[in-house]
Amino acid sequence: xxxxxxxxxxxxxxxxxxxxxxxxxxxxxxxxxxxxxxxxxxxxxxxxxxxxxxxxxxxxxxxxxxxxxxxxxxxxxxxxxxxxxxxxxxxxxxxxxxxxxxxxxxxxxxxxxxxxxxxxxxxxxxxxxxxxxxxxxxxxxxxxxxxxxxxxxxxxxxxxxxxxxxxxxxxxxxxxxxxxxxxxxxxxxxxxxxxxxxxxxxxxxxxxxxxxxxxxxxxxxxxxxxxxxxxxxxxxxxxxxxxxxxxxxx
Ligand SMILES: CC/C=C\C/C=C\C/C=C\CCCCCCCC(=O)SCCNC(=O)CCNC(=O)[C@H](O)C(C)(C)COP(=O)(O)OP(=O)(O)OC[C@H]1O[C@@H](n2cnc3c(N)ncnc32)[C@H](O)[C@@H]1OP(=O)(O)O
Numbered sequence: 639x640x641x642x643x644x645x646x647x648x649x650x651x652x653x654x655x656x657x658x659x660x661x662x663x664x665x666x667x668x669x670x671x672x673x674x675x676x677x678x679x680x681x682x683x684x685x686x687x688x689x690x691x692x693x694x695x696x697x698x699x700x701x702x703x704x705x706x707x708x709x710x711x712x713x714x715x716x717x718x719x720x721x722x723x724x725x726x727x728x729x730x731x732x733x734x735x736x737x738x739x740x741x742x743x744x745x746x747x748x749x750x751x752x753x754x755x756x757x758x759x760x761x762x763x764x765x766x767x768x769x770x771x772x773x774x775x776x777x778x779x780x781x782x783x784x785x786x787x788x789x790x791x792x793x794x795x796x797x798x799x800x801x802x803x804x805x806x807x808x809x810x811x812x813x814x815x816x817x818x819x820x821x822x823x824x825x826x827x828x829x830x831x832x833x834x835x836x837x838x839x840x841x842x843x844x845x846x847x848x849x850x851x852x853x854x855x856x857x858x859x860x861x862x863x864x865x866x867x868x869x870x871x872x873x874x875x876x877x878x879x880x881x882x883x884x885x886x887x888x
Contacts, residue, residue: 676707676754681747682768685821685845689766693755705754705795709742719802723881725888741791748772752788754795761828763796767842768821779815785842786810789854789876792824793838797878800828800836804887807877811853821845826854826876834880 678687696702711719716734741750748770755764767788775781790805797803816822826840840854854876881887 672708672710674706674708675742676705676752679746679751681751681770683819683821686751686766686768689821689823689845690753693753693764693766697755701759702755702757705756707739707742707753709738711737711739722883723802723887725886741787744770744772750784750788752791754792756795756799758799761796761799763792763799763826765792765824765826766821767824769816769818771818774818776815779817782810782812785812785816785852788824788842789826789840789852792826793840793854793876793878796826796828796838797836797880800831801880803834803836803878803880805876806835806879808854809876812851813853814849814851816842816851822851823847829875834882836878836880837875838878839875 678690682690693702694704697704713735720731720734741752744750749772751768751770753766755766756762757764765788769780769784773780773784775784786808789810790808793808794803794805822842822844824840824842826838829837829839831837838854841850842852843850
């Protein structure tokens with residue numbers, strides 16, 4: 639890995655030497671290289687680093703993939719999304735180019751520190767999450783809205799693997815408060831697809847899997863009826879709807 643990084647840097651150096659304009663872009667506001675926030679930084683606790691290393695090992699045979707994560711969406715993805723789903727009268731291209739991912743807009747260590755891994759065969763998305771001190775709700779614990787955000791992005795990325803989709807329904811059972819700076823694991827899985835509807839389960843647990851902190855659940859009965867939450871084996875789900883390109887969002 640180190641060797642491939644060194645090679646990439648050498649290639650980059652050669653490119654910059656040939657194109658001086660490229661170097662200016664690299665260090666100006668028009669950045670070419672974007673920071674990947676889903677990598678360890680000094681604020682990560684030992685627990686988060688250990689889990690990260692364990693999942694990176696699982697990536698070696700290709701069954702799991704780490705998802706890189708940036709502050710801003712790639713310009714092309716943004717353009718494609720706007721072109722397909724947003725009314726042209728509402729597009730504010732210049733302002734939108736400054737928009738940032740909410741979860742990546744905090745100073746290092748103070749907000750959402752997380753990394754996601756995806757298993758394509760199992761259709762599972764796992765998010766390793768450490769809640770920073772600026773996510774406080776009840777003193778000492780992570781705010782419920784921040785927890786909902788973690789569930790939304792984890793199930794959301796699980797849905798995105800199937801296509802462009804948005805959250806339609808997200809019911810949350812908060813079972814135990816999550817201490818600030820602790821590391822938890824959000825485990826989500828695509829349960830079923832019905833037309834454009836994607837049902838995705840999600841549970842947040844402690845690293846040792848002994849504590850269940852939070853679950854995302856359906857608000858209405860599924861076709862099989864509402865599962866018994868206390869049975870310990872029911873699929874709790876969030877509902878995402880794949881967007882219809884013939885139906886503008888706005
Ligand atoms: C986006 C991609 C761009 C770039 C990607 C690049 C990088 C990504 C990097 C990071 C992303 C990290 C974030 C990840 C995830 C974040 C996800 C969100 O938070 S989305 C924000 C919150 N959600 C919304 O604002 C959605 C608002 N709602 C809507 O816009 C619409 O209601 C809808 C969800 C789009 C659905 O509208 P449609 O007109 O398309 O569908 P319908 O015909 O109404 O319904 C279809 C089907 O679904 C059933 N249904 C709809 N809503 C519900 C509901 N709340 N509960 C239960 N069932 C529902 C409806 O009954 C229909 O069923 P059918 O008749 O059986 O087909």
